[in-house]
Amino acid sequence: MNILSAIIVFENLHEVRRLCHWGPIIALTVIAVCSSMAILDSIIWYWPLDTTGGSINFIMLINWTVLILYNYFNAMFVGPGYIPLGWKPENQQDTMYLQFCRVCQGYKAPRSHHCRKCNRCVMKMDHHCPWINNCCGHLNHAYFTTFLLLAPLGCTHAAFIFIMTMYTQLYDRISFGWSSVKIDMSAARRIHHPIMPFSVASFAATLFALGLALGTTIAVGMLFFIQIKVIMRNKTSIEVWIEEKAKDRIQYYQTGEEFIFPYDLGSRWENFKQVFTWSGTPEGDGIEWPVNEKCHQHTLTIEQLKQKADKRVRSVQYRVVENYNGACCPLRKGFNTFLRTPCTEEPRIQLSKGETIFATRGTKWWMYGDKVLDEEQTKAAVRVRGWFPRRCVEKCLYDSANNTSASEEKKDK
Numbered sequence: 001m002n003i004l005s006a007i008i009v010f011e012n013l014h015e016v017r018r019l020c021h022w023g024p025i026i027a028l029t030v031i032a033v034c035s036s037m038a039i040l041d042s043i044i045w046y047w048p049l050d051t052t053g054g055s056i057n058f059i060m061l062i063n064w065t066v067l068i069l070y071n072y073f074n075a076m077f078v079g080p081g082y083i084p085l086g087w088k089p090e091n092q093q094d095t096m097y098l099q100f101c102r103v104c105q106g107y108k109a110p111r112s113h114h115c116r117k118c119n120r121c122v123m124k125m126d127h128h129c130p131w132i133n134n135c136c137g138h139l140n141h142a143y144f145t146t147f148l149l150l151a152p153l154g155c156t157h158a159a160f161i162f163i164m165t166m167y168t169q170l171y172d173r174i175s176f177g178w179s180s181v182k183i184d185m186s187a188a189r190r191i192h193h194p195i196m197p198f199s200v201a202s203f204a205a206t207l208f209a210l211g212l213a214l215g216t217t218i219a220v221g222m223l224f225f226i227q228i229k230v231i232m233r234n235k236t237s238i239e240v241w242i243e244e245k246a247k248d249r250i251q252y253y254q255t256g257e258e259f260i261f262p263y264d265l266g267s268r269w270e271n272f273k274q275v276f277t278w279s280g281t282p283e284g285d286g287i288e289w290p291v292n293e294k295c296h297q298h299t300l301t302i303e304q305l306k307q308k309a310d311k312r313v314r315s316v317q318y319r320v321v322e323n324y325n326g327a328c329c330p331l332r333k334g335f336n337t338f339l340r341t342p343c344t345e346e347p348r349i350q351l352s353k354g355e356t357i358f359a360t361r362g363t364k365w366w367m368y369g370d371k372v373l374d375e376e377q378t379k380a381a382v383r384v385r386g387w388f389p390r391r392c393v394e395k396c397l398y399d400s401a402n403n404t405s406a407s408e409e410k411k412d413k
């Protein structure tokens with residue numbers, strides 16, 4: 001028991017509730033189906049344990065399962081690391097370079113972002129992963145990426161077992177007419193009486209597991225390549241986006257600044273060593289980061305503040321002209337609004353006539369923005385932000401210089 005609790009560190013027992021979510025339930029079911037089917041197929045039909053190869057194969061299958069689950073549970077339960085609630089930088093002066101999180105009532109340390117699902121500011125947040133029902137960030141980046149590497153490898157091994165089991169078992173019964181194809185059939189030719197015949201049910205189960213294994217190999221393998229790129233460049237998916245917006249902003253205002261991404265240490269190996277260490281714990285405390293010599297601790301946060309200010313200037317004010325109940329696919333807002341609902345988990349917000357909204361982005365039929373709230377709500381740190389149908393709002397004439405809306409009725413509408 002001691003060994004088990006040493007392997008999986010349950011820092012807080014309440015973290016176990018993370019398992020009660022469709023992501024972990026599906027992921028663990030896939031792991032259970034693929035590994036148990038591979039083990040059963042091997043020891044009953046394809047590669048029994050009484051051979052050396054069969055024993056090695058069995059040990060390898062067990063190994064994959066243990067390693068995959070070890071990294072999976074660590075990614076989930078160690079978590080990304082959260083910025084302490086109410087966090088302030090040591091030097092009071094530095095607060096001017098940082099954004100403030102109203103939910104956590106603290107400053108956002110460099111590279112951290114507030115995750116709405118975790119409801120905390122997450123260290124070096126990359127994304128919130130529904131499959132581990134947790135964020136991928138500073139502390140679990142190595143576990144997460146190792147899991148993404150091992151799962152496709154284990155599934156490829158399992159897929160090989162499934163294909164060979166079906167092939168060798170069916171070979172005896174059906175004439176494929178491809179006897180010229182040279183496949184090593186030594187396993188099938190070996191005289192061996194399985195304790196159980198390869199029934200239609202076994203065939204169906206093996207075929208189903210093969211589908212899962214191949215699907216996992218492709219889908220998770222792609223995620224692995226994304227994450228290894230993130231690590232080699234030391235630039236999270238969110239930071240890629242911030243850097244892109246920085247270039248956009250500089251080009252738009254022609255300021256002549258040069259934005260250098262601060263956390264890329266110049267060599268892939270150096271970047272890799274920040275995340276993967278022998279101890280399993282990544283370098284750093286998740287708050288202060290080693291930076292490129294041309295940059296300083298707040299290079300990125302200052303850029304984020306500039307982008308935030310710029311977004312405020314460039315966002316457009318809208319007035320609600322039609323009530324909306326917040327439905328994902330509203331039936332009474334037109335055919336296109338119904339069909340072209342944005343494919344995201346981001347919330348929809350209810351609208352009632354007369355309200356005002358700051359929109360920051362949109363599609364042809366939908367818009368995304370912040371509701372302008374009364375003073376009391378603003379003080380209480382309420383924030384109503386999400387998608388709504390474009391036809392429910394109308395643009396206000398907006399004077400960005402003094403931040404008031406001229407809100408004149410458009411008479412031609």
Ligand SMILES: [Zn+2]
Pocket residue numbers: 101102103104105113114115119120121
């Ligand atoms: Zn926060």
Ligand SMILES: [Zn+2]
Pocket residue numbers: 115116117118119122127128129134135136
């Ligand atoms: Zn999260």
